[in-house]
Amino acid sequence: MNKLKPSAAPVAPGRDIKTIVNASLKRRHAAERRFRWYGLIAIGLGLIFVALMFTNIIGKGYPAFWQAYVQVPITFDPAVIDPQGNRDPKAIETADYAALVRAGMRQLFPAVQGRLELRALYGLISSDAAYELQRQVQQNPALIGASQEVWLLTSATVDTFVKGNIDRTLDETERLVKDNQIEWIDKLLAAGKIQKQFNTVLFGNGDSREPEQAGIRGALMGSFFTLVVTFLLSFPIGVATAVYLEEFAPKNRWTDLIEVNINNLAAVPSIVFGLLGLAVFINFFGLPRSAPLVGGLVLSLMTLPVIIIAGRAALTSVPPSIREAALGMGASKLQTVGHHVLPLAMPGMLTGSIIGMARALGESAPLLMIGMVAFIVDVPKSFMDPATVLPVQIYLWSDLPERAFVERTSAAIMVLLAFMILMNGLAIVLRKRFERRW
């Protein structure tokens, strides 16, 4: 080394290093600027697409958070509800509440005559109105005999019309609301008897074939139960596997094989897990179709590789000096991992898990195989009740002919996106909060 003596650099005569560098400087800066532009354009494009998607979905979906209601004078006629006068719950349950609704509508528009006209008039009200009255009377039998103004759900067509999604200038044959219906709606609107209220139905009901009665509560609960099962299974198993493979397992052909397989599993199309779930959990173990338990099992198969890979990455990012410090103190391997390595890797593991869970939340394909792509009205109450999940609900609604489902589909997408953003946000917060630098 010390033999090196300063000598003239092999440069062309008459040109010093300054000129040489200056000559290429411009080109280098230009290349750098160009690269920055490429980056900006790429990000810009991405943002534009995200913005397009959001404006499209929010633009379509936000009206779904309001719902048109009509105020109808209802006479809770004892002769209809409780002809015996003994307040028999059975009689109250089976009474013809639709007749009360019809009477109320006739009271609003006494001039309407004829079977067809009346049918059109009754068509303004959702078929749920009768059940709404039933619920009110069951809750408060004192209503029987009283007369009250009641806000009732309008039918989906009225709702769509009130929101301005049906063009009234079109020919009558081309739109779903007829001329006489428009006339009535206009009158009701002018009298303030049709109002848009917050759509509690959307968040309070299960699925329905009537758009105005359809809600995502069933799907949300289904997603909740499914994800609980997924998390309870995949997180501990994933963490244990990652820890074992990373910290304890000898490095040999077997562990290599396992590693390759785990990485492969992470890339397997999710429908395959659905097939596996069908074969193992439903056909072999005899678990019920459409149950969140099975959905959770299938999704945890899918989430496991993600958690294992993220967990191993988090473990490798823990500096070896921490392991050495603990081992050097005489801590056993398990103590070293349990006291030091795992707590330090936990934020990374949680982040990976949350991202895996977010993926599981958005998954619908594997659930088709195990019967969760289904019409389920009752909100599931346990892990064994038939249920569907949010992305499946979106898929099912998007395929229905009724126009009013379009905005509800978008609204459901908004809810799903909100949960996704929430979960990924949580992952970022966890990372920022617990991230350590060495």
Place this chain on the structure above:
Amino acid sequence: MIKNKLALAATATIALASTAYAQSARDYISIVGSSTVYPFSTAVAEQFGKGSSFKTPKVESTGTGGGFKLFCGGVGVQHPDISNASRKIKSSEIETCAKNGIKEIVEVNVGFDGIVVASSKKNKPMPLTTKNLWLALAKEIPDPATGKLVANNAKTWKDIDATLPANKIEVLGPPPTSGTRDAFVELVMDHGCKEFDAIKELEKSDEKKAKAVCQTIREDGAFIEAGENDNLIVNKLVANPNALGLFGYSFLEENLDKIQGETIDGVAPAFESIADGKYPVARPLFFYVKKAHVGVIPGIKEYVAEFTSEKAMGDEGYLSAKGLIPLPAAKRKQVAADANSLKAMTP
């Protein structure tokens, strides 16, 4: 080691859960099958759930074939009770059912579904025939001069029929996995090709070949597979006024402000024309009931009664409001009577 214990615990949980489940019978009806019947089946299920003391049935949208696969899986609570279908059950499916112990199946024809060829309202109506549709969409067509089969090169509708406009041939339709596509092939393509003598000749000599020629749809971009979602096809038609789209009648009814149904063989797709059988592209819809489950799973009989009642599948029933084309009154009566007496299919 931790892993092993966890795996053990998980297995134990599953085993426990499954035994717990096996002991408790299912108290709701499980329905699987066609996505075309799904909107009607769900509507009935919902009404049934609300109007009776039974639980609302669970309706899975699995496709007709997938539905039968599950339906014919066996007898017992873990197997579905009813399968919806947008076509008749195949003999092979009946055999599978029989092999798995399902001997008695009740077939219920609930109505019709029309398949419409529609375009944007911005476009002029274009009277179509099954023959023209076949000429536009078949992969190989007979040369008008020699009758020999040649690749289909028609670019515009005018190329096929001078009376049609010079619009590019673009038909948006569902993929081959869809029942709508099956029905279109069967009702339009198979009929259209029989109009040619060359095909009739071929049918005599090589039936298989003739079938293939009739049913094979061209792959050079004239027919565009636009996915299973009919709403998507409607939206694409609005965006592309020159294109035609294939989908179920209920989507036309719901979107009359944006799209129009083209007449086929001189008949416009309308409720009445499909109901009385004049419109050529209509298919029957069914559901099939596993008789062995009646009385085991509560409510099956009542569900069948609800579906076949006049207030559901009658002329002015709630299913017709959802787009189902009702059967003729006499047929309906017969179907309802057979269904309610649970008359099994004769093998």
Place this chain on the structure above:
Amino acid sequence: MSTTAVETAVSLDNALSTAIGARKQSSVEVTDYDSRQTVGKITVDHPKMICREVNVYYGEKHAIKNVGLDIGTNEVIAFIGPSGCGKSTFLRCLNRMNDTIPICRVTGQIKLDDDDVYDKSIDVVQLRARVGMVFQKPNPFPKSIYENVAYGPRIHGMVNNKTELDELVRDSLERAGLIKEVEKRLDEPGTSLSGGQQQRLCIARAIAVNPEVILMDEPCSALDPIATAKIEELIDELRENYTIVIVTHSMQQAARVSQRTAYFHLGDLIEIGDTDQIFTNPRHKLTEDYITGRFG
């Protein structure tokens, strides 16, 4: 001890510069660069550890070749040598830290008092409690200062209650010369300390379990001169109670803190002897070249 550590260091520094200045007149016994026989006396009167015919292999690589030496009770012995000479590898044999490297294989005999370190009956947990270690880069746990020191006593169950633990932590910090600086901030994270303080925290952590031997793997290489001086002073004080093995790149440091010095070269122990002798009168040509700065 009649002289302080600093005085010793100064006198040795002088000796070192003398040696460097007078290298022309050196009269080494072994002039053959290829002679790999250990020069000097490897045994001591009261050995704490005895190593004989130690060989270490990393897969195919023969990293330590037939090394034998004794480590005296309550002495500071320095391992010196150029990078890659195997001094750290050998150090890590003494508490079996090499076990964590799957491809590493150790043969020969290493005894701690009468126990064979590599015997099957010896649990590494017990061994490492007896032979503590301080690493090149300060590596406190990302926990509080208190928790760092309390960790060892806790896992080994050395105390019965919180009071005892508090006392032990304070005592350890005191002996590591850190107590004044951290007394008020025991709950702050160990990583918030300066580099030198962190290293002394690591020493406090090591002595909290009261080991018999402390291994130090270049403990000052990441520290500035002032922090280094403090650690060196500390090592000198700790010698009273512990046997210390230190690996260092700095010959001055070896000269200042150690009583005996071992010079390693390419996996061989070339020369071992009293530190004074090694630095003033090396007996092997390789040692002379190294301490006079001709290579390394």
